[in-house]
Each structure stands twice: as structure tokens, then as C-alpha cells.
Amino acid sequence: MEPQKVTPLKIKKKNSWSMPHIYVLLFLISGIAAILTYIVPAGSFERVxxxxxxxxIDPDSFTEIEASPLSFMDFMLAIPRGMQDASEIIFFTFIIGGTFMVLRRTEIIEIGVDRLARTFKNQSILVIPVLISLFAVISTTIGTPELSLVYIPVLIPLCISLGYDSMTAAAIALISTALGFTAAVMNPGTVGISQQIAGLEIYSGFQLRLIVLVVIVIIGSVYVMRYARKVKKDTVQSFTYDEDKTNRRTYKDALNQPLKDMNKRQLFAILSLPIFAAVVFYGVTQLGWFMLEMSGLFIFMGIIVGLIAGLSLTKICEAYTEGFREVLMGAIIIGIARSVAIVLEDGQIMDTLVYALGSVVGHFPSTLSAIGMMGVQLVINFFIPSGSGQALVTMPIMAPLSDMLGVTRQTAILAFQFGDGFAHILFPTSGYFMAALVIAGISWAKWVRFFLPLFIIYMAVGAMFLIYAQMTGWTG
Structure with a gap:
């Protein structure tokens, strides 16, 4: 009689810890901020x-005031008020989603991507540095990293058709715009405002900032290219392998198919797009347009381009509705992220935190003061994820403080740029960034795994530039 085979028992492994849902994470951060209103002394600067x-703010006007910790009702209303306060970018996110769904229904995105992919077919890796450089130059001039929301829907089919993934597409859009925003060669919203506050000539010192832009763009391009090559060699290495299954079925073999036909109406629709792009550029650079104005233009773009390409008004409306659904989560995240700042402001501790962090810099050794400023700006960016908003709050403090520390005001502004800019695509309190991840179908946890090593590299590069600026007494 043969011995009976014993089936080995399968030991179930305990589920490893995973990052909580982004809604939960942001709600917890908002809850911690509410608790801090009971611990941190309330304080305020006078506004001028x-x-x-x-x-x-008036940097010499900080005073402690009567504590006003958040009540349960105040905390309960923080998220709805965050939605209200961030309404422009939420609306912009919806419009981007709807407009690009209209363009997809016309098939002109697929046609354009097909031809662009064939152009780079033999040297596909070059598409990465070319696009990163282009988007960085646009961002460093007009200061709108939110345009990454526009780029991502086009880049995903392009990157996947070339053998890459959604992470590559998101990286091209987010990293390039963040780099241009950080270097801020001619950015009116960060360097422009900061230099006005510091009493410096507007856009002075652009030569060093231009060198910064070139260096960080090269580093970012090499980092993304290295990842993209790894994905193309082995798709399983992709951070978004599971998320891209549908897109791979749709786009992966696009280059092996016959060239997509294009009718005359689609051709005219494609030719109309550069006109809208030119209007956006003119509006942002010359007329001071931002989210609201761009949203209105994109609505018209979707309707006009859709009609030119042959869609009926009903189909355009249905496409907008479908696009709204696809970006719903991203729009909600923006409001929840904004609730963190709402809590700190209502609890009267935002100014206290800024004042305390500014005071910390004074305890750094003189040779490290500029790096200390960068670190302080990095922390503040978590609570104030707006370049211009952070400049208006912090530079009135940092500019005179730099005089006492022996750091030039130009260097203090550079420290602000590094502390503010790179973090825009790391912290979950950055609304447009979280919306971009949702549009790309990427979780914040996976993005952090991908981006954190590059972020550390950029912090080190920023520190080296600051050491150079301080040692040379850089004044621009």
C-alpha cells in the first residue's frame, strides 16, 4: 500500500501594511491640525x-492672541469650506477632464499621438528630455505648474504606445512643470513677488536661476529616462503595471497598426488647437489669467473643436459628463487638502507656526543659514502649498532675517524657491498635484516610491547651489 501523500499546509501571510486611502490620510492630517489648535499658542501678524x-504681512507685528481652538462644528465644516475655498482649481479640474474627453471622442488625440509616436519610434527615449525641457521652459516663464493637468491625458497614450507606462507620463508632466516653477527664471508668482517684497530689481539674478534650470532638467530627464528604459525592457517593473492593463491593450501595439486615417474635419480640428494654445499663453502672460479664465476658454475649446470634428452637441455634452466622472476623485481631494490650511487659519496658529519656523533659522551656524531657510520653507510648504501665497507670508520675515544672518536677500529668495518648488509634487496637501495623480490613475503612495529618491537628490543639489550663493555673496 502506497503511503498517502500529505498536502503541505499553506500558511497565510499576514497582510503587509499599506498606505491608507488618500481621503483617510488627508482627513487624519486635518484632524492633527485641529488638535494642534489646542496645543500651539495662537498668534497673528498684521496684514498690509x-x-x-x-x-x-508686517514681519515686526507678531503678537500672541487669545486662543481659539477649533470646535467640533468648525472641524466638521473644514472640508466643505476647503471645497469652497479651492473652487477655482476644482472647477478647472472638472473642465480639464470634460474637455479632454471631448477631444478623445473626436479621435484627434489618438491621431496626434499616433503620428508623434511614429516620429520618435526609432529613438523613443528622446521624447522624454524633449518634452521635459519644453514644459519646464513654459512653466519657468508663466509659472503655472497646474498645466500638468492638461499634459497628462495626452502623454499617457503616447508613453504607453512607445512601450513605457502611466508613471512615465505623469513624471514627464509633473516633474517638468515643477522644475520650471522651482527655477523660476521669469516666474512672476514666486520670484517676481519675492523680489518686490525684498526690495530687489524684478527678475534680477536670472543668470544663476537659468543655470539651476538647466542642471535640474538634466537630472530629472536622466532619472525618468532610466526608469522608462527599465519599464520598456520588462513591463512588470512598472509601478503602474496593474493600473495600465486597459491602456496597454488599447495603445501598446498602436505602432504595429496601419497609420490612422484622418478626415478633413479632424484635420481642421487639430489645426485649431494651436490657436487655443496661443490664446492661453497670451492670457496668462499678458492678461494675468489663471484658473477661472483658463476654465472658460477650455469649455469653449471643447465645444468648438468638437463641432469642427463632427460631434453633435448631445455627444459633446455626454463626453463632458463622462470626463467629469473620471476626475471626480481628484476634484474632491483638492478640497480635502485645502481643509488642512483652513483648520490652521481658523485656529489662529498658522502665523504662529510661520513665526516659530522663521525663528529656528536664526539658530543655524552662519554657513548653513541659507540651507536652514530652505528647510523651513520646505516645512511651510506643507501647510501653504501655494508659491505666491507662501512668498507673501514668509518673505517679509525671511528678507530682513537674511540681513541679520549675513545671507544676501537674493540667496534667501533662492532658498524659498527650492523649499517651495520641489515639494509641490510630494506633499498630499498640494491640490493640483493630487488631482494630476488621479487623472493619471496613480496612487500617492506609488508616486512617493517613484519620486522620493529624486526629491532627495534635488534637495542636495539645492543645498549645493545655496552654499555657492552664500560663499560668493550672490546678489544677482
């Missing part, structure tokens, strides 16, 4: 007229 009619 700042550059371009915007409100700034």
Missing part, C-alpha cells in the same frame, strides 16, 4: 498691502 495689491 503687498505687491500687485495682494495682502502681505
Amino acid at each position: 498691502a503687498g505687491p500687485n495689491g495682494r495682502e502681505s
